[in-house]
Every structure is written in structure tokens, then in C-alpha cells.
Amino acid sequence: MTTSHMTLAGRVFMEQPELIAAAEGTSVFTDLTTRLEPVQIGGGFYYVAEGDLLLDGDELRLYALRREAANNDAVPDPAPSAPLEASAALTGISVAGRPARWEDPTSLHYCVLKDSFPSDDMYHTVRGNMAAATRDWQATCGVHFRHRPEWDKADPAASPPGLDPTLLFGVRFVDAQGKFYAAAFFPTSPPPRRRVLIDPSYFDPALRFDRVGILRHELGHVLGFRHEHIRNGAPPDCPNEEEGNVIDLTQYDPRSVMHYFCGGGGTSDLQITDLDRAGARKLYGPPITG
Numbered sequence: 001m002t003t004s005h006m007t008l009a010g011r012v013f014m015e016q017p018e019l020i021a022a023a024e025g026t027s028v029f030t031d032l033t034t035r036l037e038p039v040q041i042g043g044g045f046y047y048v049a050e051g052d053l054l055l056d057g058d059e060l061r062l063y064a065l066r067r068e069a070a071n072n073d074a075v076p077d078p079a080p081s082a083p084l085e086a087s088a089a090l091t092g093i094s095v096a097g098r099p100a101r102w103e104d105p106t107s108l109h110y111c112v113l114k115d116s117f118p119s120d121d122m123y124h125t126v127r128g129n130m131a132a133a134t135r136d137w138q139a140t141c142g143v144h145f146r147h148r149p150e151w152d153k154a155d156p157a158a159s160p161p162g163l164d165p166t167l168l169f170g171v172r173f174v175d176a177q178g179k180f181y182a183a184a185f186f187p188t189s190p191p192p193r194r195r196v197l198i199d200p201s202y203f204d205p206a207l208r209f210d211r212v213g214i215l216r217h218e219l220g221h222v223l224g225f226r227h228e229h230i231r232n233g234a235p236p237d238c239p240n241e242e243e244g245n246v247i248d249l250t251q252y253d254p255r256s257v258m259h260y261f262c263g264g265g266g267t268s269d270l271q272i273t274d275l276d277r278a279g280a281r282k283l284y285g286p287p288i289t290g
């Protein structure tokens with residue numbers, strides 16, 4: 001594995017292996033490994049944080065070290081410039097003080113891995129909903145997604161960027177047993193982690209969320225936006241998650257597409273709000289015309 005395929009957390013622990021034991025010795029690590037739901041995806045083992053974010057072992061260790069450092073000045077931050085995740089309501093991830101975004105946001109190519117889905121109906125539903133959700137983001141800010149159906153028949157276990165370097169990510173079905181409806185990745189995620197995952201619960205007829213809305217939310221992560229409710233100004237009964245390496249692009253927006261149900265905020269249709277639009281344009285500029 002080359003370093004370009006490693007997460008930032010992976011690189012931190014490769015360069016400073018002594019930090020592994022330090023991280024695992026923190027009470028935060030013990031608490032998180034007890035509290036967070038583990039899930040196995042494509043041979044990898046992840047913890048589900050904030051509802052739909054997947055952390056591998058190294059990312060969980062770095063998360064624990066950062067939380068511990070925030071709680072205790074005696075523990076130094078191991079990598080102040082390395083973000084745990086990409087962030088941007090809109091709340092952005094920052095890398096060395098700059099928001100994480102795609103270098104070329106006009107060619108975000110993806111495929112929908114057909115053979116991963118138990119039925120053709122599910123594949124067609126997700127394919128159609130991805131088309132709608134990507135159109136909504138394209139009408140919001142200067143990004144352009146393109147579905148590449150010629151790769152939809154690829155092996156679902158493959159990493160699409162490994163099949164074709166012009167492919168950014170794949171959308172695939174995975175049975176995470178309801179631990180999330182869908183999950184995504186950030187601009188800081190290495191190529192093997194660039195996938196939008198769809199759980200069987202996404203197709204549950206009793207689902208309370210709009211299915212296109214869920215994909216708008218996940219594509220918000222893909223573009224570099226973190227959960228709106230993790231930021232300062234969010235109601236205190238919203239989940240208290242890691243706030244490091246985050247950039248506030250707008251004022252707090254309880255109706256953001258990136259907000260969960262908590263503190264009276266969050267919506268079931270997960271629409272892109274005016275504040276989301278303003279924040280997204282700060283990162284990507286106005287929609288591309290023509």
C-alpha cells in the first residue's frame with residue numbers, strides 16, 4: 001500500500017508508532033470502542049460515528065488522541081495540521097487551516113455497482129435517486145457529477161478509482177444491519193475509502209427520511225461538508241462530537257441538509273437550504289452554466 005492510499009491517521013501512526021499505545025491507553029478510546037457500533041465492509045472493519053461516518057482503527061485512535069488532548073493539556077496534539085476527516089453549513093473540514101475540497105469539482109465521476117444490489121429494482125432506485133441528488137448539488141454550487149454506467153457492471157468488491165483513475169467513487173449496497181441508511185466519505189479519504197454505501201434500511205417502506213434527501217446529505221459529505229449539529233451554536237442536546245479541524249462557512253442552520261434530528265433542528269426531507277447554498281458557494285463558487 002502506497003502512502004497515497006493511506007488515511008491521514010494511518011500516516012500519523014506510521015511515522016509515530018509510539019502514539020498507537022498512547023491512543024489505546026486513553027479513556028476516550030476505551031469509551032468509543034465500547035459505545036460505537038462496529039461494522040464490517042468489504043473485508044475492512046469500521047466504527048460508525050455521528051450516525052453515518054466510518055472510522056477505521058487508526059482514525060479512531062487519532063480521534064481518541066485529539067479528544068484526550070482537548071480534555072488534558074498534558075497530552076500534545078500528535079498532528080495539528082492533519083484532519084481526522086474532511087469537514088465544511090455549513091461546516092467544512094480543514095486541512096492546515098484551509099477547507100478540504102476537490103481540486104477539480106467539475107468532473108466528479110461515479111458508478112453504481114449493480115451486482116452489489118440484491119435486486120434490479122434497488123439498483124434502479126439508487127441510480128435514479130443519485131441522478132436527482134447530484135442535480136440538486138449542481139444547481140447549488142460549482143460542482144459537476146457524472147454517472148459512468150459503463151462501470152456499473154464492475155466487481156462490487158473493486159475500488160472504482162482503482163478500475164479507472166477518472167472514476168472518483170462507486171455507490172454500492174452493503175448490509176450494515178441498519179447501523180446507517182447510507183454512508184459516504186470526504187475529500188480527504190484515500191481512494192479505497194471513496195464509496196457511497198447503501199444499507200437495506202434505505203429501502204424500508206417505513207423510512208422517515210426522503211431517499212433523495214439522504215443522498216443529498218451523503219453527497220454533502222463527499223463535497224467536504226460535516227454535520228451541521230457538531231458545531232458551536234448547535235443546541236446542547238445534539239450529539240457532542242469532535243469539533244477539531246472544522247471551518248464554519250455560515251451561521252448555524254438548524255434546517256441544513258447536513259443536520260440530524262436533534263434540538264428541534266433537522267428535517268425529514270433533507271433539502272439544501274439558502275444557508276447551505278451560501279456555504280457551498282464559498283467553497284465551490286456558483287453553479288456551472290451552459
Ligand SMILES: [Zn+2]
Nearest residue numbers: 052217221227
Ligand atoms: Zn452524515
